[in-house]
Amino acid sequence: MNSEPPAEANALWAQKSKLEQRYQIVLDRTTPHTTERWVFTGVALLIYFIRVFFAQGWYIVTYALGIYLLNLFLAFLQPKFDPSLEMDMQADAAEEGPSLPTRSDDEFRPFVRRLPEFKFWHSATRSIVIAFFCTLFRIFDIPVFWPILLLYFCILFTITMKRQIRHMIKYRYIPFNVGKKSYGNSGSKIFK
Template identity: 85%
Template sequence: MNSEPPEEANAFWAQKSALEQRFQIILDRVTPHTTERWVFTAVALLIYFIRVIFAQGWYIVTYALGIYLLNLLLAFLQPKFDPSLEMDMGADSAEDGPMLPTRSDEEFRPFVRRLPEFKFWYSATKAIVIAFWCTLFRAFDIPVFWPILLIYFCVLFAITMKRQIRHMIKYRYIPFNIGKKSYGKGSSFK
């Protein structure tokens, strides 16, 4: 049976809950500061790379981190609703791609990411912290010939991004707000 008194178990869960609430408060406070969050993540990644370069090890961990970050980037660039699947399910003309609504009974759906920016940042930062934690233990330092891993990652990145860019061109969507009009605060549009 359980040898731990109920008071100690309840105290443990109360402490855990309090820590989770504090962490959530911190996340809520940093959410609107997009640039600062990404600068922090870039600095953390730079520190991680400096650690790996000077220690001359943990190349498998670095490769795994790179693959994970590539998957996050792809999910960030892809729409939540894949236009290629919607086209196959019965569009009028598949070669024209998705169009803006032309009749009042059609619905316009703006670009919605499969992975939102905040979740992308949070997952990437968490992965970098875990990878850095792995560099503290020699058990994760598996000897490999790192140039092969680097070449393989670069080829994988190039092929994957080429395929993603072709998909974006074919279905005419842009996952960024570059060049799009904004009617927010300070705009003269009324």
Template identity: 65%
Template sequence: GFYIVAYAVGIYYLNLLLLFLTPSIDPALEDDDDGPVLPSKSNDEFRPFMRRLPEFKCWHSAMKATLIAIFCTFFEFFNVPVFWPILVMYFIILFFLTMKRQIMHMIKYKYIPFTVGKPRMAGKEDTGKVVVG
């Protein structure tokens, strides 16, 4: 039972995931150079990925949605008889189509939503000399 509640929570989780993976400043909407931009070359200054939905708010919203869904299962009103395989197939199709669109957006605007390969500051090599000061 309660397939509609589970489906609604799944759609909300998918929405949270998409907000978590998108940048706070969408390069598709921002064509001017007034605001901060994503680095486009390897020699550009390192800028961390700024998310539209920060990690803590994502987890907080997911926990609230989970608690609300659990609360909804206490009422028989939300136990609507549905054919659950259709909901599962529709959710899988929706997930793959939205993730394909999101990945194409990432490829088009050349951004990665995770900080990978951050340049590290390297000091001079140790020569073994002791500096007395």
């Protein structure tokens, strides 16, 4: 018996592998260009909204896209290691009795995101492209009263962001680099 796959399957597998490599090369080249990547995503989202506005449809797809982007944004804002769980572990350790200190409250701890910026951008852009692709087919244009979806999304966004901001205030973390010092060549000629 011949246990080797057919030549067509090997050729298809090779083409798939080559396309994946090209896609990864493009992603690797776009990694350092943060501003340009987000401008591209913003333009893609604007084109998508214009398409939905003029076509007067695909509100369910738009609602699903909004929920998914909100979920990504929340994962982007949250720390990788939840401080509330760390507080619970410290409280449990305090109940067991005295122990050696393992962490100082003044110790510098950098903010590590649960969802890194590049993965956030990549997932958001991919979801916008998929949603735009869905607008090409009438099967995804389910009739719905869109103001209810918009109202529900606004309420969901408000409640979710309110809870996230309270969490940020309670555990004193800021997910953005506000007022960060720059150590690069800032145009000053102090050492010249």
